[in-house]
Amino acid sequence: MLDQQKIINNVQTFVKQKLADDFSGHDMAHIERVVKLAKQILKHEPTANHFIVILSAYLHDVIDEKVVTDVNHAISELNDFLIQQTISQSEIKHIFDIIENMSYRKNLAQKKELSLEGQIVQDADRLDAIGAIGIARTFYYGGNKHNIMYDPTILPRTSLNEENYKQPNTVINHFYEKLFLLKDRMNTQVAKKIALKRHAILVEFVKQFEKEWGGDDEEIIP
Incomplete structure (x- = not known):
């Protein structure tokens, strides 16, 4: 019988090593918040496979191109690591199906069909x-990517695909192009x-940000 907690601990250590130098x-810290959010959602989804959800929540960024320079190498390395944990091939496939298809970018052209476990991890990641x-x-x-904060002359893009999504834009435009839609x-x-x-917190922030940027903040009443 698998010692699931031991495997989870091993995965946690693996991820901690892989993301130790991340400043994006x-x-x-992001991973641990996603795991906690996934656990919150799991309380309301009793039919979901908790083991798959927790492992996928921990692993969801270790093969992401935003984080790693060589995605294929990262995938191969992760696959070897999971095999060493004596996880079944069906479980490994399930984990990869989740972490390879849950990102916002991968769902721009067409919404990917995720398992319930994948939907939970995707929700937890998007909540963070x-x-x-x-x-x-x-x-x-x-x-980290040297994007400017804001330029009111650069309008948010209304049509995004996997390629132009990666192109530099203003930070505030990211709210309109993605965060407000989540x-x-x-x-x-x-x-x-x-x-x-x-x-609601996002909307209030951007409203105040744009007001202050234009120098239109409320006057101070003596």
Whole structure:
């Protein structure tokens, strides 16, 4: 019988090593928040495979091109690592099906069909992209990629695909092009409820940001 907790611990250590040098907002702190959010959602989804959800939540960024320079090598390395954990081939396939297809970019052209487990991990990851933490991570990532904060003459793009999504843009435009859309793209009921509150924080922030940028903040009343 598999010692699932031992495997989870091994995976946690593996991910911590892989993301130790990340300064793009996809670090271990992000991973741990996604795992916690996934666990919250799991309380309301009793039919889901908890083991697959937790492993996928931990591993969802270790083969992402935003984080690694050689995706194919990262995939091969992860596959070898999971085999060493004596996880079955069907479980390994399930994990890869989730982490290779859950990203926002991969779902631009057409929504990928994810298992319930994949939907939970996708929701947890997207929840960490919005709200107060989401705002901080967006500016952190934008600075890491040398994107400017804002330019009102550069309008948000209305048509995105896998290629132009990766092209540099302003940080504020990222709110319009992606973050504002996430609340309506949650899969589970509990994630939809959490997203409503976090979405409101995004909207209020951008409204205030644009007001201050234009020097139109409220006058101070003596």
